[in-house]
Amino acid sequence: MLQIKNLQASVNGEPILKGVDLEVKAGEIHAIMGPNGSGKSTLASVLAGNELYEVTGGEVWFEGKNLLEMAPEIRAREGLFMAFQYPVEIPGVSNINFLKTALAEIREHRGLPPLSAKEFMQRLKEKQELVEFNASLVNRSLNEGFSGGEKKRNEILQLAMLEPKLAILDETDSGLDIDALRIVANGVNKLRSKDNAFIIITHYQRLLQYIIPDYVHVLYDGRIIKSGTKELAYELEEKGYDWIKESVQASLS
Amino acid sequence: MSKSIFNSFYQYLIENYRLPEDNQRNDVTWPKALLEHKQKAFEFFKTHGFPSTKQEDWKYTNLAGPLQQVFHIPANDTVADLKTAIANASIKDAHAYHIVLLNGKWQRELSDPLPDGVHFLDGKDALHHYYAEEYFASLADPTGVSLVAMNTAFIPAFNLLHIQKSTDRPLHIMHFYAANEPAFLPERLLLVAEESVQTQWIDTFHQLTSAPVFINYVAEQFLKEHVAMDIFLINQLPSSAVVFHHSETYLHSQSTYHHVNFSFPGAGFIRNNINARMQGSSSEANLWGLYLSGGQQLVDNHTIVDHQVASCNSNEWYKGILQDKSTGVFNGKIFVEKGAQKTNAFQKNNAILLSREATVHAKPQLEIFADDVKCSHGSTVGQMNEDALFYLRTRGLSELTARQLLIEAFAYDILSKVQNDAVAHHVMQLLRQHLHVESALPAGA
Numbered sequence: 017m018l019q020i021k022n023l024q025a026s027v028n029g030e031p032i033l034k035g036v037d038l039e040v041k042a043g044e045i046h047a048i049m050g051p052n053g054s055g056k057s058t059l060a061s062v063l064a065g066n067e068l069y070e071v072t073g074g075e076v077w078f079e080g081k082n083l084l085e086m087a088p089e090i091r092a093r094e095g096l097f098m099a100f101q102y103p104v105e106i107p108g109v110s111n112i113n114f115l116k117t118a119l120a121e122i123r124e125h126r127g128l129p130p131l132s133a134k135e136f137m138q139r140l141k142e143k144q145e146l147v148e149f150n151a152s153l154v155n156r157s158l159n160e161g162f163s164g165g166e167k168k169r170n171e172i173l174q175l176a177m178l179e180p181k182l183a184i185l186d187e188t189d190s191g192l193d194i195d196a197l198r199i200v201a202n203g204v205n206k207l208r209s210k211d212n213a214f215i216i217i218t219h220y221q222r223l224l225q226y227i228i229p230d231y232v233h234v235l236y237d238g239r240i241i242k243s244g245t246k247e248l249a250y251e252l253e254e255k256g257y258d259w260i261k262e263s264v265q266a267s268l269s
Numbered sequence: 270m271s272k273s274i275f276n277s278f279y280q281y282l283i284e285n286y287r288l289p290e291d292n293q294r295n296d297v298t299w300p301k302a303l304l305e306h307k308q309k310a311f312e313f314f315k316t317h318g319f320p321s322t323k324q325e326d327w328k329y330t331n332l333a334g335p336l337q338q339v340f341h342i343p344a345n346d347t348v349a350d351l352k353t354a355i356a357n358a359s360i361k362d363a364h365a366y367h368i369v370l371l372n373g374k375w376q377r378e379l380s381d382p383l384p385d386g387v388h389f390l391d392g393k394d395a396l397h398h399y400y401a402e403e404y405f406a407s408l409a410d411p412t413g414v415s416l417v418a419m420n421t422a423f424i425p426a427f428n429l430l431h432i433q434k435s436t437d438r439p440l441h442i443m444h445f446y447a448a449n450e451p452a453f454l455p456e457r458l459l460l461v462a463e464e465s466v467q468t469q470w471i472d473t474f475h476q477l478t479s480a481p482v483f484i485n486y487v488a489e490q491f492l493k494e495h496v497a498m499d500i501f502l503i504n505q506l507p508s509s510a511v512v513f514h515h516s517e518t519y520l521h522s523q524s525t526y527h528h529v530n531f532s533f534p535g536a537g538f539i540r541n542n543i544n545a546r547m548q549g550s551s552s553e554a555n556l557w558g559l560y561l562s563g564g565q566q567l568v569d570n571h572t573i574v575d576h577q578v579a580s581c582n583s584n585e586w587y588k589g590i591l592q593d594k595s596t597g598v599f600n601g602k603i604f605v606e607k608g609a610q611k612t613n614a615f616q617k618n619n620a621i622l623l624s625r626e627a628t629v630h631a632k633p634q635l636e637i638f639a640d641d642v643k644c645s646h647g648s649t650v651g652q653m654n655e656d657a658l659f660y661l662r663t664r665g666l667s668e669l670t671a672r673q674l675l676i677e678a679f680a681y682d683i684l685s686k687v688q689n690d691a692v693a694h695h696v697m698q699l700l701r702q703h704l705h706v707e708s709a710l711p712a713g714a
């Protein structure tokens with residue numbers, strides 16, 4: 017589904033990603049962990065198409081197509097979704113109208129007929145229940161005045177509505193209380209299938225107890241320096257990152 | 270440089286000035302008391318000419334360019350096909366009573382019969398009305414604005430709207446202008462709303478011909494006790510129009526004045542003076558404005574909220590969306606006079622620039638002479654929020670749709686002040702029609 021080969025990116029001329037390699041197949045869940053500032057959000061942003069980041073090298077293929085040549089909206093319509101670490105507040109844009117417009121554009125791109133108003137509401141209600149999203153929030157302006165946790169849940173509601181092939185969750189767990197964490201994880205588990213895939217960026221092994229990853233990767237200084245299975249997450253939780261950093265530095269020198 | 274402009278248009282006006290008795294075009298006689306106002310106004314205009322950018326209130330608004338043209342005083346009434354124009358100007362589902370004006374003159378046959386208690390008067394009916402002597406030139410002229418004096422001096426007559434009863438449906442005054450050669454078109458309204466009247470009034474401006482016109486429109490408005498008046502002003506004039514619009518509103522106690530001012534790309538030059546004077550306690554003035562500008566347009570909104578007595582509220586919010594090489598000017602004066610304790614006065618203005626070549630000059634001006642006052646103001650100028658734009662695009666919205674959505678969201682703050690769905694919808698359509706997001710994209714995008 018997704019192949020990242022030697023991806024390099026910089027911001028304001030400063031290299032951040034220094035050669036990322038990653039392959040994600042349909043049906044898989046990958047977790048990406050790593051210390052603050054290692055480039056996790058940058059990787060997510062580059063995949064989503066944020067023009068602030070300049071891709072300086074490498075390739076990314078999504079379902080056999082060159083992802084880096086697509087505008088952000090085309091990536092979304094092709095089935096890529098990113099849940100933001102810091103969702104943006106947009107006063108004056110109603111959550112529900114926004115969802116309607118987004119879904120209509122995505123369905124049109126996929127050659128699907130638009131949903132009727134009734135079908136849309138039906139689907140919204142269903143997904144709202146899935147993520148236990150407070151109904152009054154969908155009628156408000158997009159994320160405006162939402163609490164940190166409400167914003168994160170809204171990201172998952174959008175994910176559920178838009179049904180992407182590949183979803184990247186950037187620290188969706190941070191800022192969630194324990195119940196919300198379980199609800200979000202439950203939602204993801206219900207949405208996962210053999211046809212879609214998830215990349216979950218997190219600092220905590222806690223989320224990975226609910227959403228069991230097939231692979232865990234450590235991103236450090238713009239590179240994936242270690243990959244393993246879910247046991248790696250436990251090891252990181254216990255030992256921190258220093259032991260990996262040291263082994264990398266040792267192998268470099 | 271002088272504080273005034275005395276150009277060839279000025280010379281033309283001075284040479285061609287006639288008092289109404291001598292004016293063959295005019296079939297109405299002015300009462301002596303009113304003629305004195307006219308005479309005085311002419312002397313004032315003769316002395317002061319047009320304001321130059323040396324005057325603080327005209328610093329960014331240079332009349333020298335637009336008034337280079339000599340606009341002639343029309344010799345005859347222009348004929349125009351108003352039937353189609355009315356159909357085009359009417360607002361779907363507003364169910365309004367149409368009052369049709371051509372070059373300031375009431376077109377009675379083409380206007381709707383007015384409901385009981387609403388009187389529209391022109392010609393000698395207006396001139397000899399008991400309110401004419403009491404109110405005409407009593408509110409706008411003392412402000413010492415020379416373009417108001419010009420209006421008083423040159424209007425052949427004025428209209429009087431007298432509202433004695435609340436209306437079930439809004440009034441819609443359609444101001445049409447037509448001329449076959451460059452024309453100076455002064456127009457004047459006196460409005461009196463009697464005690465406890467509630468009404469909504471839509472005020473739209475249209476030009477039917479392509480010759481340059483200079484429209485000078487002055488309204489003096491008196492709201493008696495407990496009046497609730499909503500005015501929705503929609504300026505749809507095209508680039509051939511130079512517009513000066515001055516409205517002066519007097520609020521008696523417990524009256525509420527709700528003024529929403531919209532303008533669109535079109536009129537090359539727009540100067541609005543929107544002034545509200547709270548002279549009765551517990552009155553409330555709300556001034557809202559939204560302008561979408563384009564081309565080389567200049568849109569200048571000068572407002573005065575004048576708290577003369579205690580316990581009044583005012584809210585003001587002007588927003589601008591600037592495209593192309595257009596310029597926006599906002600000046601918001603808030604006066605809180607000595608005895609005006611327990612005043613609440615709030616003001617905001619925001620502008621977004623959709624083009625690198627657009628400019629905004631914004632200035633709040635607070636003069637507060639009372640101590641028990643809650644007063645605030647805020648002003649921002651910015652570009653479109655790129656983070657928001659990216660966020661929307663990652664959900665599949667095209668860049669155009671996303672920009673459109675963000676601009677509409679920006680406009681929504683003001684549109685939501687229109688307590689009339691049909692009018693709000695109509696304004697939204699105009700906004701969509703005049704917004705060209707494609708060319709607003711940054712170069713290379």
Ligand SMILES: Nc1ncnc2c1ncn2[C@@H]1O[C@H](COP(=O)(O)OP(=O)(O)OP(=O)(O)O)[C@@H](O)[C@H]1O
Nearest residue numbers: 027028032050051052053054055056057058059068
């Ligand atoms: N827009 C930007 N401008 C300047 N520097 C940036 C920008 N975005 C990211 N960086 C820098 O790139 C590096 C990687 O940041 P990134 O947000 O990708 O880290 P992260 O791994 O997501 O960290 P965290 O765990 O704290 O979320 C940091 O040093 C950060 O300061």
Ligand SMILES: [Mg+2]
Nearest residue numbers: 056057058101
């Ligand atoms: Mg991050």
